Amino acid sequence: MVRAIFHRTSIRKYQERQVEEEKITMILKAAMASPSTANQQPWEFVVVENREVIRKLSECSPFASFVKDAPAVIVPCTRCREEVRLYDWVNIDLSIACENILLEADELGLGAAWCGIAPLEERVRAVDEVLHLPARLHSFALIPIGYPAEEKTQQDRFEESRIHYIR
Numbered sequence: 001m002v003r004a005i006f007h008r009t010s011i012r013k014y015q016e017r018q019v020e021e022e023k024i025t026m027i028l029k030a031a032m033a034s035p036s037t038a039n040q041q042p043w044e045f046v047v048v049e050n051r052e053v054i055r056k057l058s059e060c061s062p063f064a065s066f067v068k069d070a071p072a073v074i075v076p077c078t079r080c081r082e083e084v085r086l087y088d089w090v091n092i093d094l095s096i097a098c099e100n101i102l103l104e105a106d107e108l109g110l111g112a113a114w115c116g117i118a119p120l121e122e123r124v125r126a127v128d129e130v131l132h133l134p135a136r137l138h139s140f141a142l143i144p145i146g147y148p149a150e151e152k153t154q155q156d157r158f159e160e161s162r163i164h165y166i167r
Helices: 021-032 051-057 065-069 087-107 121-131
Strands: 043-048 072-079 137-139 141-146
Touching: 021 043, 021 072, 021 087, 043 051, 043 087, 051 065, 051 072, 051 121, 065 141, 072 087, 087 141, 121 137
Parallel strands: none
Antiparallel strands: 043 072, 072 137, 072 141
C-alpha cells in the first residue's frame, strides 16, 4: 500500500483526459474534512473546467503557466472578513485544506500542484476578476488537477538534524 503523504509530488503535466466528477467530489470532501481554527471552515471552492477560463487563470501569476494544460483547476477561496470570526487564521486554514486536496488527488491516481496566489493582493485580485467572484470571496490558490503525463518520485526530505527534543 502506497501512502499518499510519502508518494505525492507536484505534477505539472497532464493527460488530455477529463477528471471524473466523482473524483472531484472526493477531493472536495477531503478539503472540507480539514481542521480549521475554532471549526470556522472559512472556505468555498470553485472548480474550473472551462479551457478559456483556465488559460486566463494561468496568466494571473508568473509561476502559473503550467496551469493552462490542466483539465480542471480547483480554486480554494476564503470568505470575507465580515463572515469569518477569526479571520487572521484563514491562510493557515486554507493551507491545510490545500494539502488535503493534494493528498486526496494523489490517492485517486491524479496529479496536482499548488500554485500560491494569496497573500499577494494583485494576484488575488487578478484571479477574483477572472472568476467573477462575488465581493465576499477571495481566491487563495490555484490547484490544477488531472491524470499525470509525467512520473516523478518524491524526494526524501527527512533531516534528523532538524529535530530537537526537550526531555
